[in-house]
Amino acid sequence: MSGRSYLDWNATTPLRPEARAAMVAAMDVPGNPSSVHAEGRAAKALLERARAQVAAALGASAADIVFTGSATEAAAMAAVGRALSCGAVEHDAVLAVCNPDLAVTPAGRVIVPDPGQAALQLANSETGVMQDLPPGLALSDLTQGFGKVAFAFDWLGIEAGIVSAHKLGGPKGVGALVLRRGLDLPALIRGGGQEMGRRAGTENLIGIAGFAAAAEAAARDLADGVWDRVAELRNILEKALASAADGTIFVGKEAARLPNTLCLMTPGWKGETQVMQMDLAGFAISAGSACSSGKVRASRVLTAMGHDADHAASAIRVSLGADTTEDDVLRFADAWLAAAKRYRSRAAG
Template sequence: MDQVNRVYLDHNATTPLRGEARDAMLAAMDLVGNPSSVHAEGRRAKMVVERARAQVAALVGCLPTQVVFTGSATEAAALAVAQKGRHGGRFAALPTEHDCFAIWSDVDLPAPYGPDGSMLGGGAKGLFAMTDWVMQPVEKRWSADRTDQALVAMSAANSETGIVFDKIPTDTKVNALIAGTIPFAVVSDITQLAGKMAIEYDADKRPSYAILSAHKLGGPKGVGALINFTADDPAPMLRGGGQEMGRRSGTENVIGIAGFGAAAAAAQADVEAGKWDKIEKLRNILESALEAASNTTIFVGKESPRLPNTSCFATPGWKGETQVMQMDLAGFAISAGSACSSGKVKASRVLKAMGLGDVAGDAVRVSLGLDTTKDDVMRFVDTWAQKLNKHKARAA
């Protein structure tokens, strides 16, 4: 299939650059000054950075001074983890977390979801239901009678399954909220949720840190942000000129930051206008049609709160890698898990942690965008069903 007729269904990996972001970046390309310079040219560049900082802050619901621009969400995650010394010196990531957190985890924690995608803990949803299992005293986990703190990574929305916690993970330093457990601070990955759903916090509860990335919401690649909700500035990992108010040195990527800010503002407007409601209906049409085509296909997290655009499904016996390649040749871009694995296609660590076993290797993810149409969805289903029937015929 030629490039014109291809259908892009991998928006959780990256989303096409928004027109608003492109315009902002083109304008920023004409700026001469360094944002740290005090002359007029420098001040103009600084104004672009600060405008974008305010736009990202408005999307997230924080103060502009709490936004630290980084080179990626991965760098933002590393910067957050570097603050663990302020939270008892321990850091843990759930096994369903993105690799940017998982590699730093020094404590084993259980997955928050069961094989069907529902949240563990008697069917209850939300962070405070999760505390029952997060801090259970088992080998390699902290004892329940400890009184010190820890930093724990919890995604607001999982990139592979789309499953959303019904509340943004919050900072639970107040012992009364989690009586009998260790108080822990939270770094929340809002990368997938930002720009697709409203970001809301309880009046007196929010994470200590959050991370997000520009290219997941229609901005450019190579720029992200750490949101610091604590009272203390994060200690920098990169030292030098003291940019970003001393929190991340290095001359700011003015062009990328300008695009990030414009994309954040446009994404916020889309959420407020309810544009993702239409995409959720398309996602449901997709799954109903797939279900009609295959009664063995498993839809991960279908009964749980999910991102409006994400469907993760597995057809036992039909490898996800094979599906990705076959659909790519047919003109459809989908994925088998996270895109951040150096081009590797392998069984999802996240789905294995959720208890899917060997079926984890048979899963693919379809993630829609605001430009996805019903025709795109139905063409995908028709092609996928044809490939499935051929697979079954060969296996017979």
């Protein structure tokens, strides 16, 4: 849509040209990767090349990458046969398979007394607040950090991680579970024995090819300093809003955050109202995790951090991307501040 600015990159990212090209090429590979004939071997070669590309971007071994249909599926796979604890700030996909009994500080940090029995995200999708992952951690949601911040899975010292293609410019509907070498978990989906017996079902070769190309391109962007530039834009936006946003709370401002994420609360001004107003003004933003869309409620993440329901219900998230420009953020600041002025005028009257 012309004239619009997409500022919801934590929900999903635009498809990268590299991913699109890889997917189109994969459509011409007719074989099943499990078949032994020439066409099957060609498909298998493409699959394993993609596995190596994703592994390289993650800093992991190709043998430890299990392709899935989503990060949500990967989280469910990682939790099979294990009772894991987590904090209430985790994504719904992790909360669904863990017990949210770990304490969360007002800064959004999770206290982890026993890493071997815990799940902990690398970065929060709503606030951008980052966690220090303790060695021996059972599971980490790496989805938001992958491609935006530098890390190597093999150096983290954790047992399992989950990632998603569409958070870094790949297609929707494909993710991966990353496992520590030698870790053997029961299969969640059983059948033909694909993915080294860890996840049955014929692999989504087209989606996986797009995932691999996107991961490789994301790694180049990170090395080239693209996300340092994005962090500068986020700071420009934050400064512009703070200069005139009386009473607005900038969540996680003093914490280590993702370079692209800005979460703010204006008590009394409903987050979903702000999202609709900004949509009409030509800007796509979010009132929370996209996986919770349609649920009109205060942010669970923010209430876990100690904010009351009124504050949490007013939160919006602006998440920038590699294509975001300074013009985008300054125009958004003007539009949001104008809407805030109108809201305060009505509230005062």
